[in-house]
Amino acid sequence: SQQGEEDPQALSIQEGENATMNCSYKTSINNLQWYRQNSGRGLVHLILIRSNEREKHSGRLRVTLDTSKKSSSLLITASRAADTASYFCATDPNTGGFKTIFGAGTRLFVKA
Amino acid sequence: SQTIHQWPATLVQPVGSPLSLECTVEGTSNPNLYWYRQAAGRGLQLLFYSVGIGQISSEVPQNLSASRPQDRQFILSSKKLLLSDSGFYLCAWRSGSSGELFFGEGSRLTVL
Numbered sequence: 001s002q003q004g005e006e007d008p009q010a011l012s013i014q015e016g017e018n019a020t021m022n023c024s025y026k027t028s029i030n031n032l033q034w035y036r037q038n039s040g041r042g043l044v045h046l047i048l049i050r051s052n053e054r055e056k057h058s059g060r061l062r063v064t065l066d067t068s069k070k071s072s073s074l075l076i077t078a079s080r081a082a083d084t085a086s087y088f089c090a091t092d093p094n095t096g097g098f099k100t101i102f103g104a105g106t107r108l109f110v111k112a
Numbered sequence: 113s114q115t116i117h118q119w120p121a122t123l124v125q126p127v128g129s130p131l132s133l134e135c136t137v138e139g140t141s142n143p144n145l146y147w148y149r150q151a152a153g154r155g156l157q158l159l160f161y162s163v164g165i166g167q168i169s170s171e172v173p174q175n176l177s178a179s180r181p182q183d184r185q186f187i188l189s190s191k192k193l194l195l196s197d198s199g200f201y202l203c204a205w206r207s208g209s210s211g212e213l214f215f216g217e218g219s220r221l222t223v224l
Binding site: 030031033035040041042043044045048088090092098099100101102103104105107 | 144146148153154155156157158161163169171200202204209210211212213214215216217218220
């Protein structure tokens, strides 16, 4: 079953604009992760935020986590055409480990 | 450094034929291994995970099976493929019970 649900399903922006993607989940978690997937390729890990953290930065990426609302957001600042990809949130439920559950993803298109 | 290999990259098979997808990891020992399936334009569905040789956990009842004959080898199989088995199959590994997953490049299966 899907643990995370991303919003929006698709996003189209101009180069230089910021892109914000949201993720909601259902159960208590150990951590939440964001991944990127270029078309037809495997997923690449972007950033992990633990359940006791509220915000994390990595380069042009900013992730927030609100465990009370069971939601997270990924902000990509100053987007580039090369950021065009699908972005997925994934959670490690707090139920004993090993499973990582992915959402349906947000397809981001950055126009040059 | 660690690497993960999946093959074949592309496969077209008739309904009722068998399937074998292979995944191997190098540069690490005792990894946790995962098989996910991704339908076109959708998120990832966890199929199987393994925490050790011969230890397989199945997440969904289906036409597929998995085996782990060696520490760093994970095989996805079917005796008779169905049309609904078509999809993009992704193998992943990680150390420990939670955290970053490292993905292979995927195997695209089309069942006709």
